[in-house]
Amino acid sequence: MGTCLTGSLVGAAYLLALLFAIPDIPSFVETNSSKNSSINFAVATYRLAVPHRGALVLTILLILNIYFAGISGMTVTSRIGFAMARDGVFPLSSYLRWIFPRTKSPLATIALVMTMDFLLLLLQLVSTTAFSAIISIATLGFQLSYVLPIIFRCTVARKTFPIGDFNLGRYAVPIAVLSVVWLIITSVFMFFPAKYPVTSDNMNYTVAVIAGIALIAATYWIFSARHWFKGPKRYHHDSNLFQTFSLATVHGEKIIFLS
Known part of the structure; x- marks a missing residue:
């Protein structure tokens, strides 16, 4: 709750600062459109609002933010992919739900997501x-x-x-x-x-x-x-149970274990 509120306030302040830094929005958009300039709108706003070094610092922060957002996105997507493979949604789910024992990470879905990201980026060339x-x-x-x-x-x-x-x-x-x-x-x-x-x-x-x-x-x-399809399955987080699926009953409830 606190992080959501903080993110909302900081994000609103950031957007307001960017908008106030642009004196004439129509001319700014026209000047920095793809036809007239290859500079990103955010970077162009930084250069307009602060001196060169300040704009450089803000641009570096923007790049770092995008980088960590990409890492976060890959983490979330790979875990969602693992959950779907765990439930048998995908073809070859038995391979995609594999967990690397040392790190207990779904390396198969991580590799799949990374490969798809690479292919999407290469699509720009076509x-x-x-x-x-x-x-x-x-x-x-x-x-x-x-x-x-x-x-x-x-x-x-x-x-x-x-x-x-x-x-x-x-x-x-x-x-x-x-x-x-x-x-x-x-x-x-x-x-x-x-x-x-x-x-x-x-x-x-x-x-x-x-x-x-x-x-x-x-x-x-x-x-x-x-x-x-029977809905989400559950599994035990015991570190010794991380290779294949087995079925057990705990307190009258069927539980899916990774073993």
Whole structure:
């Protein structure tokens, strides 16, 4: 809670400082557009607001922030991939859910995520439009990952969802409804093109990518996964149990162990 509040305040202050540093936004955007300049908007703002060395320091901080954000993103994605492989969602899940005994890290999914990242970066050499279309769904993907659990929590799982130590009590549903409305409205704007007139180069292909992913996922679920997928499995964190899956019963509940 504290980190979220701190991040919100610091982020708001940072954005306000950037906006106040730009005296004329239309001319600034035109001067630093991709046609007239290759400098990133944030870097251009730093150079406009502070002396050269100050702009250099801020740029270095920005690069470090992006680097650590990438590490964090890879960590999260690899763990999500491991969880899905643990539940048998992917083809070759038995290999992808392998845990390296020494570090107890899912090295297989880490290697998979790293390889996919490399391939996506190489895609820029072939088509910047295709690369932009893929990365354009990043924020929208986060939004969808937020809104779907909230909707299911307040509908089909409203009476069965276990309440944790921290909860909003009677305000949970109203806040959830507001969150869903906000996420849906902001998500709609992400389908709009960034520039007019719309051409094949500046077209926002987010809708096509999202529709394609949804079609593949729906087809996979209807014809295959719904017949065998049983939901998230649990495993024991004992350091001696980290190679293959085995089934046991603890206090009347079936538990999946990594052994």
